[in-house]
Amino acid sequence: MSGPALMPDPVPRPDPVVTGAGDEDRAAILQLQSDWIAAESAGRIDDLLELCTATVALHPPIGPPIQGLDAVGRALRAHAAPVKKVFLSEVSLVITDAMAVKRARFVTVLPDRRSPVTGWHVWILRPRWYVDLVAWSLDSLPEF
Numbered sequence: 001m002s003g004p005a006l007m008p009d010p011v012p013r014p015d016p017v018v019t020g021a022g023d024e025d026r027a028a029i030l031q032l033q034s035d036w037i038a039a040e041s042a043g044r045i046d047d048l049l050e051l052c053t054a055t056v057a058l059h060p061p062i063g064p065p066i067q068g069l070d071a072v073g074r075a076l077r078a079h080a081a082p083v084k085k086v087f088l089s090e091v092s093l094v095i096t097d098a099m100a101v102k103r104a105r106f107v108t109v110l111p112d113r114r115s116p117v118t119g120w121h122v123w124i125l126r127p128r129w130y131v132d133l134v135a136w137s138l139d140s141l142p143e144f
Contacts, residue, residue, distance in 0.1 A: 007060070011076040025095050028129050029102060038087045045076045052131045059135035061119070099132075100125040106136075 032051060039047035049069060058075065059068040066075045080115045087107040102123040109116045121136040 024106055025100070025129070026093065029093060029100055029125060030094070032125070032129050032131070033088070033091075033102065034105075037088075040080075041083045041086065043080070043082060045073060045080065048076060049073050053126050056131055057133045059133065061136060061138050062141075082112075083108060084111045099126070099127070100129060 004102070013127075036048065036051055036059060038084055039051070052072065054069050055067070056072050058072055060066075067071050071072065083090055085108075087109075088104045091104040100123075102125065103120065105118075105120055107116045107118050107144075117138065118140075119138040121134060123131055124133040126132045
C-alpha cells in the first residue's frame with residue numbers, strides 16, 4: 001500500500017495582490033501567514049493562539065462559529081487534524097490602518113487521506129498584525 005498522493009505545488013505566484021498599505025505591513029502579514037502554516041503543520045496549538053487576538057473567531061464551513069481565544073484553543077485542541085502540508089495560491093490582501101483582509105485558495109494535505117482538502121479561506125487581521133477571524137469554505141466535504 002502506498003502513501004497518500006501528494007498534490008504538486010500550485011502555480012507559483014511570486015507576489016500576492018495587495019491593495020493599500022506599504023511593504024512593511026505586507027511583509028508582516030505574509031510572515032504571519034508563514035508562521036501560521038508552520039505552527040499548524042507542527043501541531044503547535046499554543047503558537048497558533050499567540051498569533052490571534054483575544055476576540056478571535058473561527059467560522060468553519062459546518063457548525064456554529066467559535067468565539068474567543070479560550071474557546072478557539074479548546075476547539076483546536078479537540079478537533080485539529082494533523083497537517084502534512086499546506087499550499088496557498090491566489091492570495092490577495094487588502095490593508096488599511098484599522099484592519100487587513102487576506103483571502104487565499106488552499107490545498108491541505110493530511111497524512112491519513114489520499115485526497116487533499118481544498119477550498120478558500122478569509123482572514124480578518126487587526127494591527128499590528130493578529131488574526132481576528134478565520135472563515136473557510138470547502139470545495140467538497142471530506143470523506144471519513
